[in-house]
Amino acid sequence: MRLRIHSLRGTLYDGKAKRLTIPTEVGEITVLDDHEPLISVTKEGLAIVEDAGGKEQFFRINSGFLEVKPGSEVLVLAD
Amino acid sequence: MASLTHLKKRLSGIKSINQITAAMELVAATKMRKAQEVALGTRAYAWSALELLSHIIKSLEEHAPEGLFHIPLLTRREAKKTAIVVVTSDKGLVGSFNSSVLRRLEKFLKEETNPHNWENVTFIAVGQKGADYVKKRGGVLHHVFTSYGDVIRLDQISELASEIVDGYLEGIWDEVLVFSANFISALRQEAVMRELLPMDFESVKNSIREVVPETGRYSDLKKEMLESSEGRPLDYVIEPSPRDALEKLLPHLLRIQIYDIMLEANASEHSARRVAMKNASDNAGELIGNLTLLYNRSRQELITKELTEITSTVAAINPMGN
Numbered sequence: 001m002r003l004r005i006h007s008l009r010g011t012l013y014d015g016k017a018k019r020l021t022i023p024t025e026v027g028e029i030t031v032l033d034d035h036e037p038l039i040s041v042t043k044e045g046l047a048i049v050e051d052a053g054g055k056e057q058f059f060r061i062n063s064g065f066l067e068v069k070p071g072s073e074v075l076v077l078a079d
Numbered sequence: 080m081a082s083l084t085h086l087k088k089r090l091s092g093i094k095s096i097n098q099i100t101a102a103m104e105l106v107a108a109t110k111m112r113k114a115q116e117v118a119l120g121t122r123a124y125a126w127s128a129l130e131l132l133s134h135i136i137k138s139l140e141e142h143a144p145e146g147l148f149h150i151p152l153l154t155r156r157e158a159k160k161t162a163i164v165v166v167t168s169d170k171g172l173v174g175s176f177n178s179s180v181l182r183r184l185e186k187f188l189k190e191e192t193n194p195h196n197w198e199n200v201t202f203i204a205v206g207q208k209g210a211d212y213v214k215k216r217g218g219v220l221h222h223v224f225t226s227y228g229d230v231i232r233l234d235q236i237s238e239l240a241s242e243i244v245d246g247y248l249e250g251i252w253d254e255v256l257v258f259s260a261n262f263i264s265a266l267r268q269e270a271v272m273r274e275l276l277p278m279d280f281e282s283v284k285n286s287i288r289e290v291v292p293e294t295g296r297y298s299d300l301k302k303e304m305l306e307s308s309e310g311r312p313l314d315y316v317i318e319p320s321p322r323d324a325l326e327k328l329l330p331h332l333l334r335i336q337i338y339d340i341m342l343e344a345n346a347s348e349h350s351a352r353r354v355a356m357k358n359a360s361d362n363a364g365e366l367i368g369n370l371t372l373l374y375n376r377s378r379q380e381l382i383t384k385e386l387t388e389i390t391s392t393v394a395a396i397n398p399m400g401n
Contacts, residue, residue: 006124008233008338026318039135040318041327065328067131075127077331
């Protein structure tokens, strides 16, 4: 899937990813390829991204939004 | 003819002024570029947030149209009280930057069809110059925010944004207008009025689009931004609920909008200052040229006079010339 993480300070991540684990208002969720379209409000915590090479990257998130678009496109707006 | 020492003093004074204005010109140019860069850095976030908003609204319209009603930030109510945010600079030496914003405000308050005047409006001033002006005109100042002049931090914006939103939700004011400078190019800025609250999708979109200048560096980004992926009907699952998501997203968007307005005012301030300082440096250069000419001429005149005196004295002592 293609993952983008934007913040008001700039783009934090833009590229292919295998997996995204992120805390949301209704609980922590993991997004993999071909997830159903979803819009969710994220919560304070740690977003974990497994990039194309299988390495894990961590991003601190205060609040924000998650959008899973059809076609395995994932967008995170973080603060 | 002015005395030589006097001329010399003036000349050195003007030279140091020239140095200062030239330095200020360079500093302002750098700050302007910085403000523009920061503004463009917010672009990806702002554009994605807008797209997200349009998806949520579309999904609400399809599945639960009644959910769109009664969201306070979007609902226009009778405007009994108005808050006006005046965005100016803290310091002077910016040419007509502040006066054009204040003139726009003055013109707006004078319009006959307009129920607002200096007495019945609450002012929030960003920048000392605007605050001073409102005080002088006898307006009610709710809050003054200063030191927004150099590239501003996000937390400064959050303070201003939450004050505007809280005041609106608590009913202290029913609409919020912003008077600020719109950055068109390094040589052209325009004073504009924008409506901040109640929020309107189109006006948010416009402010975000306006961050990209029309000409000069970065202007080619404009085309790329205008293409957006609207119009795709999508079936989203929205958690916790569309309404909650919308209520969370709107203050964010408002903050982005305010941030963009401030950054734009910032870029405008610095480019106005750059132009003003360039004019000052040019004038100083011209003065230096004229004064140097005058100085040299008086010096030569003095020498000629002394020589004449010496030769005439010699001639008087020794009339035969040997």
